[in-house]
Amino acid sequence: MKTRLLIFTLSIFLGVAARAELKWEQNTIELHPSAGDKTAVAHFKYQNVGTIPVHFKSVKASCGCTTTQSQKEVVNPSEKGEIVATFTIGDRTGQQLKTVTVQTDDPNPTQAMTILTLKADITPALEIKPPVVYWQNGEEPKPKKISVKAAKEFPAKEITIKSNQNFESKVEPGKAGEWTIEVTPKDTSHPIGTALQIQTDYPKEAPKSFYLNVVVTTPPGLPPAVRPNVANTPAPKTATPPASPAGGVER
Template identity: 30%
Template sequence: MIQRFLLALSCCLLATASLHAALVFETTTISQPAQAGDTEMVAVFRFKNTGETAEEITKLDSSCGCTVPELEKRVYQPGEAGEIKAVFTFGDRTGKQGKEIRVRTAAAPDKPVVLRLETVIPELLSVSPRALLFRSGAQQESSKSATITVSADSPLEELTAVPENDALEVSVSTHPVSGRRILTIQRPDASAPARTAINVTAKFANGVSKTVQVWVIARTQADRPADREKQAPSI
């Protein structure tokens, strides 16, 4: 008798499960490379309610504030299709990127469907090193240099290096052998601040521009701890 009851209960549960709504996505991962100058990635995840009851999407959670999901409505009838549009704003990000969106439903709130966006953002402009230190004393250098790397994905129209302080003398040249672009900074004179920046800007033919800051730090004798102790007033 007990076995018959358990068997009947199991059949009821199976029947209930078969009537349960289910959202089936065409794909849960969308990968697409970014082009030079792109500022965002747009991915559309299409789905369909393959169950026999209505399904409600209760919540969309994003792994990053830079990725915003959009949904036309929340309730989908049996056989009805829909889509989730996700916009990933790049900002200053470069290189390989992956963002996730968790789709929670009323039928399975603790078992979200994970949607993933993948892309590789090209680096339009880079400068190495990003900070140049001029030391004081016997090891004084007359100039410092950094290597400028520009993306080849889009033709370059203009490359400039503008110091934030007029006391800095800077120039951009091309290495005669390697063809690399070199940023050269002459040693700051006494009128220059101890810490200032140079804005290196690349403008491309597609109208996109990118700016990278390079910091210039001039260390004087007074910057050394021993010298600061000597200059400290007596009490």
């Protein structure tokens, strides 16, 4: 009886002692890439503080713009390592949040899956104000001005803007790294919208381009100038049907 109790107690002790556990230094990393950076890279470091090896089953990013790389597939007790998450910035600006889901063979479900979060606050290379310009249907097609300012980390010296068949545009240089764009619609009689391309000269090997949205839109309800005056609109005339011959049938 004592032997059985000893074996049972020992098995419980070994079950508790034999555990796998990855301890992460940080589950969330905040990055502040410069305006000219192409990628933002986060290093999620870990250590196996358990007593048995940990096997990675999968490491998946939340989107195709983020790639992941793990140094090893098996992490032995006391070993350290890291998972590297690389976020491709592209044309994205502002707050970006990407996640990496790590799945291990830890028998404890609360330890088997870990969500790593990469936060990137991306300074726009060009500050475009306003980013969208509107005209209403029937509005006089007057030019509207847009201010453009390059970030310190994005030393563009010149920008150009491409007009199209519906909008005319031109660039007026100001202080270093600052410009004013003037856009004029050719016609505001019907709704239309497009994105005008702003081309920079930086970086030299692959100059970046940006877009300004310009829209002629229908307002919510016709403006008074074009709303029909119902009070003064004559009533439609009612046609009088021709009389049928007496006692006959109209053919």
